[in-house]
Amino acid sequence: MAPSSNSRSAGAVLTVEQMAAAEHAAMVSGVSEWELMQRAGEGAARWVARMSGGRTVSVLCGPGNNGGDGYVIADFLYRSGIPVSVVAPKPPATDTAKKARETCVAPISSDGFPAAEVYVDCLFGYGLSRQVEGAFATLLEHLRDTTGYKIAIDVPSSIASDTGENLGPSLYYDLTIALGAWKRAHFIMPAMAGMGVKRLVDIGLDIAEDAPVLSAAPQIEPPAPDSHKYRRGLLAVVAGEMPGAPLLAAEAAMRSGAGYVKLLSEHSHPDAPAELVVEGGDLAATLSDERIAAVLVGPGLGRDAKARGKLSAALDAGKPILFDADALHLLDPALIEGGDTSQLAVTPHEGELAQLCAAFSIEGESKIERARALHEKTGITVLAKGPDSILVGSKGVRFFNRGPSWLSAAGTGDVLAGIAASRIAVHGDPQRALEEAVWLHSEAAHIAGPAFTAGELARTVNQALECFL
Ligand SMILES: NC(=O)C1=CN([C@@H]2O[C@H](COP(=O)(O)OP(=O)(O)OC[C@H]3O[C@@H](n4cnc5c(N)ncnc54)[C@H](O)[C@@H]3O)[C@@H](O)[C@H]2O)[C@@H](O)CC1
Numbered sequence: 157m158a159p160s161s162n163s164r165s166a167g168a169v170l171t172v173e174q175m176a177a178a179e180h181a182a183m184v185s186g187v188s189e190w191e192l193m194q195r196a197g198e199g200a201a202r203w204v205a206r207m208s209g210g211r212t213v214s215v216l217c218g219p220g221n222n223g224g225d226g227y228v229i230a231d232f233l234y235r236s237g238i239p240v241s242v243v244a245p246k247p248p249a250t251d252t253a254k255k256a257r258e259t260c261v262a263p264i265s266s267d268g269f270p271a272a273e274v275y276v277d278c279l280f281g282y283g284l285s286r287q288v289e290g291a292f293a294t295l296l297e298h299l300r301d302t303t304g305y306k307i308a309i310d311v312p313s314s315i316a317s318d319t320g321e322n323l324g325p326s327l328y329y330d331l332t333i334a335l336g337a338w339k340r341a342h343f344i345m346p347a348m349a350g351m352g353v354k355r356l357v358d359i360g361l362d363i364a365e366d367a368p369v370l371s372a373a374p375q376i377e378p379p380a381p382d383s384h385k386y387r388r389g390l391l392a393v394v395a396g397e398m399p400g401a402p403l404l405a406a407e408a409a410m411r412s413g414a415g416y417v418k419l420l421s422e423h424s425h426p427d428a429p430a431e432l433v434v435e436g437g438d439l440a441a442t443l444s445d446e447r448i449a450a451v452l453v454g455p456g457l458g459r460d461a462k463a464r465g466k467l468s469a470a471l472d473a474g475k476p477i478l479f480d481a482d483a484l485h486l487l488d489p490a491l492i493e494g495g496d497t498s499q500l501a502v503t504p505h506e507g508e509l510a511q512l513c514a515a516f517s518i519e520g521e522s523k524i525e526r527a528r529a530l531h532e533k534t535g536i537t538v539l540a541k542g543p544d545s546i547l548v549g550s551k552g553v554r555f556f557n558r559g560p561s562w563l564s565a566a567g568t569g570d571v572l573a574g575i576a577a578s579r580i581a582v583h584g585d586p587q588r589a590l591e592e593a594v595w596l597h598s599e600a601a602h603i604a605g606p607a608f609t610a611g612e613l614a615r616t617v618n619q620a621l622e623c624f625l
């Protein structure tokens with residue numbers, strides 16, 4: 157029953173089409189759908205058994221193979237001595253689910269909603285294709301209103317796997333057990349917020365290595381023993397009209413690994429910390445310093461002709477650049493034409509991503525499609541940030557788990573930009589830097605506790621670094 161050891165499904169985040177193709181490939185290679193369902197059902201049942209701790213379990217089964225998994229789970233639990241029953245408003249519609257029901261020794265009823273302490277939702281998986289109605293909707297409403305421990309198998313039964321769209325009664329689960337591979341909905345808001353803890357059951361699928369994946373925690377290298385401030389990375393933060401945002405970014409950057417952070421500004425900054433070097437003068441001349449390893453431009457920049465001139469000077473310097481905030485409203489095809497875009501990165505939120513897509517004539521139905529199209533058209537590494545961040549670069553697509561919701565505060569985007577730019581200055585790899593930045597930002601928020609300010613968050617990043625050394 158155990159999947160083969162050369163399974164390559166770990167971390168992949170698939171569409172329904174990719175999932176069906178992976179399962180089809182397994183069947184072509186000689187693994188039957190029944191065998192896959194056994195692996196999925198038994199793997200999920202082991203989690204359910206562990207979480208139920210002897211409490212009564214009710215399994216809700218739908219007509220497709222998600223329901224089939226439900227019968228396998230119920231059968232496994234029953235044979236393990238756990239008190240379990242099944243509710244299935246309709247009989248199975250697939251041969252494999254029929255076989256699972258015929259094999260299941262747990263008691264099965266077609267109506268009612270049994271009182272239980274643990275509920276396992278197997279009404280619909282990635283085959284959900286329309287609004288949930290009738291008896292299935294009634295079951296989900298009961299499930300929503302009960303106080304029991306709720307487990308979704310593969311995906312919550314009213315959530316569309318590719319888009320995260322809600323197609324029925326909306327409810328919160330304590331645990332969601334993905335089967336074979338993650339689906340996009342597992343990392344799309346607001347669907348992700350209703351899934352509770354997420355776990356993945358490997359069923360031995362062989363998945364293309366370039367498939368999008370869930371980001372794994374980075375390993376951050378401490379400075380080499382012979383490091384000095386320039387070798388550790390000199391970051392230039394280009395300031396503009398508003399002083400606060402670049403200062404926040406610089407505060408975070410100083411605590412994210414760069415050996416030296418300079419604020420390039422024509423204003424005086426009496427509030428700047430003593431460790432931050434503030435440098436005026438001609439921007440193009442200053443940026444020509446070959447010791448500068450990376451440039452951050454955008455926070456507090458402004459959006460007028462002068463700001464555009466600064467953007468242009470930064471691009472002419474030919475360094476790795478991170479563009480954020482106002483810079484994302486100024487970037488266009490003419491500005492980047494002829495440059496090496498592989499060393500450029502952007503960190504747009506939803507609105508800024510829409511702005512970039514308009515500027516670069518890009519269409520896409522979802523955030524991932526827009527981010528991917530922007531990267532493919534420009535070569536720029538794109539972190540579409542938010543509670544459901546998606547990173548697209550030359551190494552492919554990375555999804556992330558949700559960070560603390562306390563991050564929804566003014567200035568936290570400037571902190572993220574500072575961290576990411578600092579990491580670029582350290583090693584020069586924009587995709588790796590952005591991935592590290594998402595983790596550091598999120599971990600810093602955990603450390604900072606509730607209701608932190610952006611400044612407090614920026615001053616916590618060095619503590620977050622310690623978690624990844
Ligand atoms: N195909 C495979 O090889 C495997 C599939 N597995 C399971 O199979 C699931 C996918 O199975 P299916 O493709 O059969 O799909 P589902 O079980 O998700 O449900 C699809 C069935 O429900 C019907 N349906 C869709 N939306 C409906 C709605 N709103 N109201 C009423 N009926 C609706 C469809 O017509 C179809 O009969 C996965 O999520 C996973 O749980 C696992 O057993 C692993 C192996």
Ligand SMILES: [K+]
Nearest residue numbers: 277280309311
């Ligand atoms: K389900």
